[in-house]
Amino acid sequence: MAMGHLQRGQAASAESRLGRPDRHVEFEAFVSPYVQRLYRFLVLRLGDERDARDSLQETLLAAWQGLPQLREKERPWSWLAGIAAHKASDSARRRLRAVPLSSVDEPYAEDAVAADVLAALERLPASAREVLLLRYLLRLSEVEVADALGVKVGTVKSRAARARRRLLAELR
Amino acid sequence: MSREVTNEVEERRVIRLLGGAADAVAPLDALEVSALLRASAAGRRACRARTRSFPRGTHLLTAAAVAAATGLAAMLPLRLHDAEQPSAATSRVHADLIAFPEGSALSLLLSRQRERRA
Numbered sequence: 265m266a267m268g269h270l271q272r273g274q275a276a277s278a279e280s281r282l283g284r285p286d287r288h289v290e291f292e293a294f295v296s297p298y299v300q301r302l303y304r305f306l307v308l309r310l311g312d313e314r315d316a317r318d319s320l321q322e323t324l325l326a327a328w329q330g331l332p333q334l335r336e337k338e339r340p341w342s343w344l345a346g347i348a349a350h351k352a353s354d355s356a357r358r359r360l361r362a363v364p365l366s367s368v369d370e371p372y373a374e375d376a377v378a379a380d381v382l383a384a385l386e387r388l389p390a391s392a393r394e395v396l397l398l399r400y401l402l403r404l405s406e407v408e409v410a411d412a413l414g415v416k417v418g419t420v421k422s423r424a425a426r427a428r429r430r431l432l433a434e435l436r
Numbered sequence: 437m438s439r440e441v442t443n444e445v446e447e448r449r450v451i452r453l454l455g456g457a458a459d460a461v462a463p464l465d466a467l468e469v470s471a472l473l474r475a476s477a478a479g480r481r482a483c484r485a486r487t488r489s490f491p492r493g494t495h496l497l498t499a500a501a502v503a504a505a506t507g508l509a510a511m512l513p514l515r516l517h518d519a520e521q522p523s524a525a526t527s528r529v530h531a532d533l534i535a536f537p538e539g540s541a542l543s544l545l546l547s548r549q550r551e552r553r554a
Contacts, residue, residue, distance in 0.1 A: 288474070291476075291477050303464050304458040321472055329479075377457075
């Protein structure tokens with residue numbers, strides 16, 4: 265762990281000497297441990313790798329712009345996950361306006377169980393899918409999910425319980 | 437089973453299922469991650485080499501619109517011409533449709549153009 269920080273610090277100063285601003289290096293070090301998790305969340309949320317890449321890019325752009333105002337820098341995960349959840353919702357809304365989901369999507373997962381889970385997720389309402397993924401895939405606390413979605417903790421609890429049961433019923 | 441236990445069992449199952457589904461997603465390669473991060477830090481979008489270059493579904497709509505326009509363009513001169521010379525035009529058109537069902541619109545357009553020039 266300490267070695268990792270040391271290496272990152274050395275890489276950062278080396279890159280700074282090469283002319284990249286410290287803020288860029290700091291941003292990359294801050295965000296890069298979470299990129300793959302965010303990407304997987306977005307693929308499951310949107311059911312499409314290309315849309316997930318687009319939303320990931322938008323998430324990272326927003327993170328770059330918002331990082332100077334972030335107060336709790338020691339808790340980046342829930343902050344990033346909240347941004348990704350918003351960007352995914354925007355993307356899903358845009359897509360609904362363009363064309364129905366099922367008409368052009370190709371299944372991203374060759375794994376049969378994973379494909380079943382994806383199909384079951386797609387049959388859930390967006391709000392249920394969102395709360396399931398934030399709570400049980402990204403492992404945010406109920407309070408963090410409530411913050412990310414702008415709803416009350418009680419709403420998160422009830423939505424999560426309903427969504428869990430519905431997902432399991434879809435997979436039966 | 438009590439409600440709490442049931443909830444916990446459900447939660448574990450859902451965590452396992454979603455985790456499995458997430459693991460089946462191929463990770464982004466390191467170069468792509470690096471490009472995304474650098475582009476974000478530069479305040480722009482990364483070059484999307486492996487993504488679509490047009491909005492989803494637009495190509496389908498465009499193809500449908502082109503097909504509809506071609507069909508209309510083919511039908512319009514046909515009807516006008518039918519009114520003037522019913523027997524000759526319809527017999528030839530029907531022959532085209534039977535012989536070239538998929539290319540009939542194009543062949544009709546070309547033949548009408550030739551006729552107009554003549």
